[in-house]
Amino acid sequence: MSSPGTLTLRVREAEMISPLLKRFVLESADRAPLPSTGPGAHLRLMLKDGQRKYRNAYSIAATALDNSAYEIIVRRVPRSRGGSVFLHDHVNAGTIIEADFPGNLFPLSQVARKHLLIGGGIGITPFLGYLAHLRKMPASFELHHFCRVEEEETFGHLLRGADGGKVHLHPELVTEFDLAGMLRTQPLGTHLYVCGPEVFMELVLATARSQGWPCSKLHSESFGGAHAGGAPFVAVLKRSGVEIHVPEDQTLLEAIEAAGVEPPSLCRGGACGQCMTEVLEGEPEHRDHYLSAEEHAAGRAMMICVSRAKGERIVLDL
């Protein structure tokens, strides 16, 4: 049963491509063509593990040419909220999964003269979609991907293709690479895209800024890391008259939804601004990329998808 705006998907294929990475091919359960997606799009899966519900977003690594299927790659993260472990252990060919219509908060610039892609680890997934598009265009691009030595072969296999000199796989830490030097010599009009662990992205973006890169040229996408939990607290929804206990491994938005309240939300990654909520009492611990530094300091609004409470209690206008 799917409500408006959701898709019912069946897992067509599921395979381990490395000890920690599992690839899924998802098709429409009724075999109807899936919505078209652009490079950088993500799919939010609604997973039910007994009483627990997870809503995890994954980049669409590929869409079948006939729109019959999406491909995602999931890294097993044992100490996370559990969605990836559930996908690894319990989701296999034939499983039915509900998902939202795909969204895209990481689109390619239409005016870039060159695209510089910098990925870390599983942050390669949106770039797999990018590469297919950039090769087809064709557009000027350069990809640098950083990974662990033991995963070099896996990523090398994912990145195979005839792109002489454009795709660089680095089985090393980004700190061992002359990032500043590379960012100093990018032609005017280059757009930089970064996807990977939070610290990795912060390092790349900070280095770019220190080399004079303006905000309009910097694009980043994060899922997971930013809302990996924190200290438990109590949230009071004043208009709904509900008091909720938010445990350490659940986001505020998930806890609110579990209580039967459905505030507007979209990206669930602190980027889009849809779930901005007024704070009536208490201090938020901001983890979003949407509000400005001044708005963070003022503390009158928060992104409930990623941010939490600093103290034991927060009162929201919901």
Next chain:
Amino acid sequence: MPDPSIPSRPKYKPFALVPTARSHLIIAERAEDLPDLPAGSSEAPIEFWVVVNDARAFGAQRLSSGIEITRFRSVTHLLDQLTHRLEREYVGLQLYAIGTEPFIWDISRLARAHGLDRDEFHPTHSGTLRRRVYCVHCRSFTDNVSTTIVACSGCGAQLQVRDHFSQRLAAFMGFQVDAEVPGELPPIEEAYP
């Protein structure tokens, strides 16, 4: 200041260096438009480009502030060199243009064609508010227009200058005002003397 009664006429900010730049290229239509920047104004190198309309003043020199200044014989000469320069530049450059609207928007067009965004290109208005007019009929430009009606430099049509500025064309739209009864013109006003 640009006329606030024309909504499409862009609003310009006063000149200011972008502190995060890796290099600055500041382009002025006249020498007196160049900002006064003492030594140490920025950690990043600063370059001045200026039009002097003089056949003898030509080439690059270093000012006492350490800023390198290049003088161009004409606007055309400068724009031609700028194309060449932007093709070879790197991300981190901040570009500034100071002068009349046609001048700064001609530079804006080059900047945009080379992928510069609004946070990398900074136009500042200085000088006359006389308008460049684009003839929507023959596509010619007529420069330095102070009146509300002007004869097109291309086809000679009497053009009503609309209060509609096109950033892409760096000009105001002009359309034939006496198309129905040739020679019958509304009163001509001196809008920007």
